[in-house]
């Protein structure tokens with residue numbers, strides 16, 4: 061009886077709209093997700109490991125909001141300023157995830173692409189978060205089921221994969237792992253729509269849809285260059301003018317982050333070492349070892365101002 065009541069309460073609460081969101085990781089993706097959630101009226105807590113990082117995240121959110129407001133309120137700049145202030149009011153920050161998840165409906169992880177680190181995070185939060193809270197990972201390449209295995213809420217765990225830059229990219233991949241309940245999956249679809257995004261449904265397979273196609277393509281461009289078959293500039297121009305892509309593969313690798321790209325390809329290579337699409341790239345490895353991680357550090361395949 062107690063079990064039935066608990067299940068009933070859980071089903072009521074997990075079908076209720078998500079209002080309060082905690083985003084863990086205030087880097088490229090976490091800051092973008094926080095911004096979009098706050099812009100669409102959600103109350104957001106953004107968590108990272110230090111106040112300095114959170115200050116940088118807040119600065120990034122503010123400058124991105126200015127770009128959005130400039131377009132959205134081109135006719136009335138004063139409304140744009142009011143919009144920015146209203147959005148910023150919806151965001152608070154913290155360095156202590158366990159203490160802020162108490163009242164949250166949804167936790168989204170946007171921390172480093174490492175299975176053990178994500179498992180440790182969710183394992184700890186599982187004890188601190190209320191029963192109804194849904195957990196979701198923004199992982200690019202890891203299995204949602206593997207991340208969820210550190211918790212006792214497999215039914216309330218799914219994937220929410222956003223794209224960079226989050227304020228501009230319309231897609232969200234919503235991932236249903238074998239343990240994800242239909243209610244949780246529906247709530248994540250609804251949440252994506254509430255953010256103004258277009259969700260697509262994905263299975264819990266490596267890279268879901270976009271990265272399973274995009275990452276091998278980007279790495280194949282690096283290999284083509286490593287073989288001496290084209291300069292990175294020519295390859296980028298070729299894919300922009302010949303295939304209509306907004307960025308060439310080297311520009312996009314710099315934009316995504318070379319560390320994140322390496323985490324993705326190394327993880328897949330470890331699981332499937334004979335697949336040539338997942339073969340590591342010496343050039344990518346060299347740049348990461350030199351700390352040249354792309355746009356976020358000022359240099360990757362290219363130098364950035």
Ligand SMILES: C[C@H](O)CC(=O)SCCNC(=O)CCNC(=O)[C@H](O)C(C)(C)COP(=O)(O)OP(=O)(O)OC[C@H]1O[C@@H](n2cnc3c(N)ncnc32)[C@H](O)[C@@H]1OP(=O)(O)O
Pocket residue numbers: 124125127128131199200222223224225226227228229271274306307312316
């Ligand atoms: C690996 C992961 O798991 C998955 C991924 O995320 S893979 C990466 C997916 N992302 C992509 O493929 C991105 C491909 N690139 C693009 O779509 C476009 O180049 C782009 C939208 C990033 C930028 O657009 P583009 O026209 O090329 O350049 P740009 O002139 O800088 O931007 C145009 C406008 O977009 C808007 N914009 C761009 N970035 C923005 C941001 N971060 N915040 C707010 N607005 C932004 C602005 O309105 C900007 O105008 P502004 O410069 O006057 O402010």
Ligand SMILES: NC(=O)c1ccc[n+]([C@@H]2O[C@H](COP(=O)([O-])OP(=O)(O)OC[C@H]3O[C@@H](n4cnc5c(N)ncnc54)[C@H](O)[C@@H]3O)[C@@H](O)[C@H]2O)c1
Pocket residue numbers: 084085086087088089090107108109113169170171172173174177181198199200201221222223224315316317320356
């Ligand atoms: N970069 C992309 O284009 C992209 C796109 C979609 C998904 N993703 C995924 O999103 C996640 C984050 O990627 P990113 O590009 O934003 O990385 P990033 O390096 O820009 O940011 C990661 C942030 O997480 C913080 N962090 C690390 N461990 C933490 C912890 N235990 N608690 C709190 N904060 C912690 C770091 O300090 C950093 O600020 C990864 O899983 C990545 O695969 C990345």
